[in-house]
Amino acid sequence: MGFGRDAAARAAADDGVSSLYAVHWAPMVRLAWLFVHDDLLAEEIAQEAFVSLHRKWHEVTGASGAAYLRQCVVNGARSALRHHKVEQRYLDSIRPGPRRLAVASAEDEAVAAVASADMFERLQGLPTRQREVLVLRYYLDLSEAQIADALGIAPGSVKAHAHRGLAALRTEMEARP
Incomplete structure (x- = not known):
């Protein structure tokens, strides 16, 4: 009996996230890009937001799905920027001489x-x-x-x-x- 409910819940999550994906994928990538200025990283952050939404679908109502996605993207971008700063500090500490300018x-x-x-x-x-x-x-x-x-x-x-x-x-x- 529990198996049928799990399958129904997964199907509902699949359908709900698919609907939100069709409408919100591009805006979520754009939002992430505005923070990180990296196309691939922005797509990765948006993808993680949708995966997280799918995992939490039973807790998120349909109307707040977009808000949940935005919050995930903002948090993912913050995390990526923190990670980038840590990497930069490390690279700066081991790289002798003047900094190279990125092209x-x-x-x-x-x-x-x-x-x-x-x-x-x-x-x-x-x-x-x-x-x-x-x-x-x-x-x-x-x-x-x-x-x-x-x-x-x-x-x-x-x-x-x-x-x-x-x-x-x-x-x-x-x-x-």
């Missing part, structure tokens, strides 16, 4: 030109939480409630981080047009 790929340069490299640079200078809030708000056009849910913070905190982040960007742009 951007043609794809990166095309995306940077289209998406305003200057704004990305200025966003990178913001504290992590302010950057996350502004990316979710202005690149994914999420509401304050959706951002709060994705980041696991209060809606009032979303407003405060957005205000501080925009004020910092405004000051930076006035100082360096």
Whole structure:
């Protein structure tokens, strides 16, 4: 008897995740890319989010599936960035001499030109939480409630981080047009 319920639950998870995948795959990859700036890593982060959703399908209701995916992608991107920083520190500690500058790929340069490299640079200078809030708000056009849910913070905190982040960007742009 239990086997039939398990099979039905797996089938429901398969159907639900497949439906969400069709609609949310590209936006989740784009969201991850906005944080990590790496196509393959962004796809991997999005894929892990969908796998996690499938595993937790019985706990996640259909309406909150997209919110769960966003939260997984943001957390996955944070984790990847932390991992990258640790790797960089290690490589810097064992590599003698001046640092080598990374050469951007043609794809990166095309995306940077289209998406305003200057704004990305200025966003990178913001504290992590302010950057996350502004990316979710202005690149994914999420509401304050959706951002709060994705980041696991209060809606009032979303407003405060957005205000501080925009004020910092405004000051930076006035100082360096």
